[in-house]
Each structure stands twice: as C-alpha cells, then as structure tokens.
Amino acid sequence: MNFLIVGPGAMGCLFAARLNKAGYNVTLLDYIPERARKISEQGIMVEGISGEYTVNVPVVTGAIPFQPDFVLICVKSNKTGEASHTIKSMLGPEPVVVTLQNGVGNLEILEELFGSERVLGGVTAEGATLLGWGKTKHAGQGDTIMGPKGDPGSPAEKIISAFNKAGFKTRSEDNVDDLIWGKLIINVGINALTAITGLKNGRLPELDSTRMIMEEAVSEAVAVAKAKGIQLPFPDPLERVMKVCRDTAGNIASMLQDVLYEKVTEIDFINGAIVREGKVFGIPTPVNNTLTSLVQAIRDTYQERE
Numbered sequence: 001m002n003f004l005i006v007g008p009g010a011m012g013c014l015f016a017a018r019l020n021k022a023g024y025n026v027t028l029l030d031y032i033p034e035r036a037r038k039i040s041e042q043g044i045m046v047e048g049i050s051g052e053y054t055v056n057v058p059v060v061t062g063a064i065p066f067q068p069d070f071v072l073i074c075v076k077s078n079k080t081g082e083a084s085h086t087i088k089s090m091l092g093p094e095p096v097v098v099t100l101q102n103g104v105g106n107l108e109i110l111e112e113l114f115g116s117e118r119v120l121g122g123v124t125a126e127g128a129t130l131l132g133w134g135k136t137k138h139a140g141q142g143d144t145i146m147g148p149k150g151d152p153g154s155p156a157e158k159i160i161s162a163f164n165k166a167g168f169k170t171r172s173e174d175n176v177d178d179l180i181w182g183k184l185i186i187n188v189g190i191n192a193l194t195a196i197t198g199l200k201n202g203r204l205p206e207l208d209s210t211r212m213i214m215e216e217a218v219s220e221a222v223a224v225a226k227a228k229g230i231q232l233p234f235p236d237p238l239e240r241v242m243k244v245c246r247d248t249a250g251n252i253a254s255m256l257q258d259v260l261y262e263k264v265t266e267i268d269f270i271n272g273a274i275v276r277e278g279k280v281f282g283i284p285t286p287v288n289n290t291l292t293s294l295v296q297a298i299r300d301t302y303q304e305r306e
Contacts, residue, residue, distance in 0.1 A: 001162055004029060004068035004095070006083050008039055008059060010128035010257070011100075012074030013136040015166075017044045020055045022166040027066070028059040029087070036061050039134035047131075048138030050167060059134075064090045070159050071095050073110065076258075077103040077269035084113050093118075096155040100124045100144065102187050102254065103269025104180055120156055121176045122146025123183040126168060127251050130261075140248050144170040145179055175233075181225050182233040182240075187270045188221045189214045189241035191255035192291040195265060195298065198256065202249025205242040214241060216287040221274045227281040255295070262302040267295040 002025045005016045012028060020026045030036040036059040043054040058065075064087070071091065075083045080101065098120045099106045107121040125142020144163060149172040150156035156172050163170035173179060190201055193210050197203075204210045215238055222237050234240040258265040271288040278285035298305075 001025070001070070001158065002066060002068045003027070003162075004064060004071045004087075006071060006073050006087060007075035007079075008035065008134065009074060009076075010130035010136045010254070011124075011126070012072075013039075013044045013130075013134060014046065014126065014128040014138055015072060015074065015168075016057050017046045017053070017055045017136070018050070018166040018168065019162065020044075020057050021053070022162070024162060024166070025066075026057050027064070027068070028057055029064065030059050030061055031086075033061050035059075035133050042134055045135045046138055047136075048128075049141060050138045067092050068095050070155070070162075071097045073097065073099045073101060073106070075101075076264065077101055077106055077266045078264055080106045080109050084110055088113055096120060096159070098122075098146065098159060100146065102183065102191075103266050104184055104273045105269055107176065107180065120146050120148075120159070121180060123179050124168070127248055129252055130257060139251050141169070144168050145173055146170070147172050147176045147179070148174045175231065178231045178233055181228075181230045184270065184273065185218060185221050185225065185232065185237050186241050186244050188274060188288065189218045189238070190245060191253050192217075192267060192271050192295050194253040194256040195259045195267075195295050196291070198259075200249065200256075201245045201251045201253055205245050211242075213287060213291075214238075217271065217274075217291060220278065220283070220285045220288050223283050224274055224277045224281060224285070227283060228277065259295075259298055265295055265299055267292050267299075271295070 005012050006029045008028050016026050039059045043056045045054045110119045124144040127140030129137040129139050160170045255265050272292045274288040275285045
C-alpha cells in the first residue's frame with residue numbers, strides 16, 4: 001500500500017514514520033526544497049511515548065514519483081486549498097484523499113475538488129510536537145476515527161487496517177461532521193488560550209481566569225453546533241475539554257507551537273469558524289471573536305514583539 005503524506009509537520013512526520021515502520025511505502029511531499037533535502041538525508045526522528053527511532057522516508061518537492069493509494073493531508077487548515085490544488089494535477093482518478101486536520105472546512109474543500117466519493121474525513125487524538133525539521137515528539141495517544149464507513153475491502157477499511165497496524169488505534173463511523181465538530185469544540189476551548197497565554201494545556205483549567213474564558217468560548221461553540229443540528233460525540237462538552245487538558249497536561253498545543261515558531265495559525269478555522277457560523281444563525285460569539293482577534297494580532301505583529 002502506497003501513502004503520500006502532504007506536509008512534513010509534527011503530525012505528518014509522525015504518521016509517515018509509523019506507517020513506514022509498519023512496512024508501507026511512504027513518501028512525504030514538501031514545498032521547501034532545503035527542508036525536503038535535509039529530511040531525506042537525516043530521516044524522520046521520533047521520540048516520546050512510542051519510543052525513540054529514526055526511519056528513512058523520501059521527501060519530494062514538485063512531481064510525485066508514484067501514484068499513491070492514499071493521500072493524507074497534514075498541512076495547516078489555511079493551506080488546505082493551496083495544497084490540494086497542487087496535488088490534484090499529479091494524481092490519477094484512483095487515490096483516496098484523507099483529512100484528520102483541525103478545524104472545520106477542510107473536508108468541504110477536498111470534497112469540492114476531488115469529489116465526495118474519493119475523500120475520507122475524521123479526527124485524531126494523537127498528539128505530536130515539532131522539534132525541528134524532520135524531528136517530532138509523539139506527545140500523546142488517542143483514538144483516530146474516520147468515515148464514512150465502508151464495506152470490507154473498501155478504501156476506508158483498508159486505511160483503518162493500515163493505521164491500526166502502524167500503532168494508531170483507529171475505527172470508522174458514519175457521522176463524520178459530528179466527529180469533526182466534537183474535535184472543534186475541544187480546540188476552541190484550548191488552542192487560542194494557549195497561544196495567547198503561552199501556557200501548556202494542563203494549566204488552563206487550573207487558573208480561574210483561563211477556565212472562565214474556556215467555559216464561555218465552549219458555551220458559544222456548543223450553541224452554534226446545536227443550531228447546525230450537530231450531535232456532539234460526548235454529553236458534557238466542557239468536561240470533555242477539561243479532561244483533554246488534564247490528559248495532555250504537558251502538551252504544547254499546536255497553535256502555541258505556531259506562535260512560538262512565528263507561523264500562520266489555524267485560528268480562522270477554529271474560533272474564527274465559530275464566529276462565522278454564529279453570524280449565520282444569529283448567535284452572539286463575543287468571546288470567540290475576542291480570542292480570534294487577539295491571536296490574529298499576535299500573528300500580524302511577530303516582527304514587532306519584544
């Protein structure tokens with residue numbers, strides 16, 4: 001089975017390394033030649049809860065040297081459109097495109113470009129921290145869920161089997177939108193707050209100030225989800241967010257990583273998405289609007305910061 005993984009970030013490197021170790025043919029696609037060359041030469045280095053190891057995975061820029069069975073999109077949400085247009089001209093009609101990205105909107109972008117019959121969506125609770133080019137820390141383990149379900153032998157079942165063989169606990173479900181919104185609620189409560197405060201996940205529910213903001217941001221997001229008819233995959237959204245904080249207490253959230261490395265964040269696809277959807281349904285979202293604006297201000301002033 002052949003995998004093309006688009007984006008050599010923390011999650012892209014983690015999935016590439018684990019799938020390679022499981023015996024699958026894996027290639028990474030990058031857009032920075034210097035980085036691609038370095039990772040190809042040194043390999044992908046993984047440390048953390050799944051052990052310490054290095055695997056050799058080819059990294060290419062430009063043309064893809066083979067036709068993959070599956071394409072796993074591991075770029076930031078703001079790059080999904082650009083990346084998917086880049087690879088579309090290189091792919092034949094057969095490869096299945098998979099997104100486990102944060103935020104909402106990625107699935108719709110991919111379905112519009114490739115057709116819904118060729119796209120699988122889902123979420124993963126695996127955690128990874130980028131330590132440098134081709135270096136990733138496997139910081140947390142959790143379920144990976146994707147869908148829609150398929151018959152035995154379908155693309156969905158094939159990739160689920162491959163992920164499980166690679167050590168990712170994976171299953172399929174049909175309610176993909178509900179799953180994505182469930183992950184969105186968690187990100188709404190955590191990511192922007194870490195990016196603004198510089199705190200690791202575990203501190204957010206421990207401080208009265210950050211916990212209060214978390215509660216209000218999550219409450220707004222839940223109201224929007226209900227208006228959209230989303231059935232969240234957990235009964236108590238706020239308790240789930242705080243549990244994730246506790247379970248990943250030492251993690252540096254992805255949005256905080258982006259701020260620390262002075263990169264574009266996914267704020268527009270997380271808290272910003274709640275603001276946009278809230279306007280559609282006439283639901284006020286002042287806390288999410290404030291969080292979005294603050295992260296945007298940080299992003300827009302990287303070069304001016306003390």
